[in-house]
Amino acid sequence: MFRIISAKALTKLRTEAITARGEATRSSEAVADARAETNRLRASLARAEGELAVLRAQSYLDAEDRVALRTLLRTVRKQAGDRDKVAVLFRRGQLHSLHDSTQAAEAAAEAEGAPAAGWVCVPGDAPPPTTPDVSWAVRMFRVQGER
Incomplete structure (x- = not known):
């Protein structure tokens, strides 16, 4: 069956078809x-989840270090009632060992290959440096008697 339409109606239908094609293209681009x-x-999200996993693991390690340090x-x-300070040696931000003095800690690190000139001074209230470029650090802690 054929339908006869006027030229005016045909022009209107063609214009509507062109408009519909343009809208479809814009919709495809939006999709x-x-x-x-x-x-x-x-x-x-995947990157953030990975970072969260790393931070959680670091938090657990930090907690383990605190327990070990305590x-x-x-x-x-218990062993040194007359001493009031102890030198704590850190390697790459991780607890390594305890010593009677800063010099003893530095000597222990040098015995394990630390350069003689690669030392960082850490104030007593600051955390040890954890950046990869700081290999060794010594921090003095005040020792209090058992109660």
């Missing part, structure tokens, strides 16, 4: 942009 944004957000300090307190 592609939304997909790209979704993929970018998924990658960001245990070592308790041992030093």
Whole structure:
């Protein structure tokens, strides 16, 4: 069956078809942009989850270091009633050993290959440096008697 339409109606239908094609193209582009944004957000989420896992692991290590440090300090307190400070040697930000003096800690590190000139002074209230460029650090801690 054929339908006869006027030229005016045909022109109007063609104009509407062109408009519809343009809207479809814009919609396809919007969908592609939304997909790209979704993929970018998924990658960001995966990266953030990975960073969270690393930070949690570091937090657990820090807690373990604090427990080990407390245990070592308790041992030093019991063994040395006349001392009021102990030198704690850190290697790459991790607890390495305890010593009677800064010089003894530096000597122990040098015995394990630390350069004689690669030392960092850490104030008593600051955390030890954890950057990869600081291999060794010594920090003095005050020792209090057992109560």
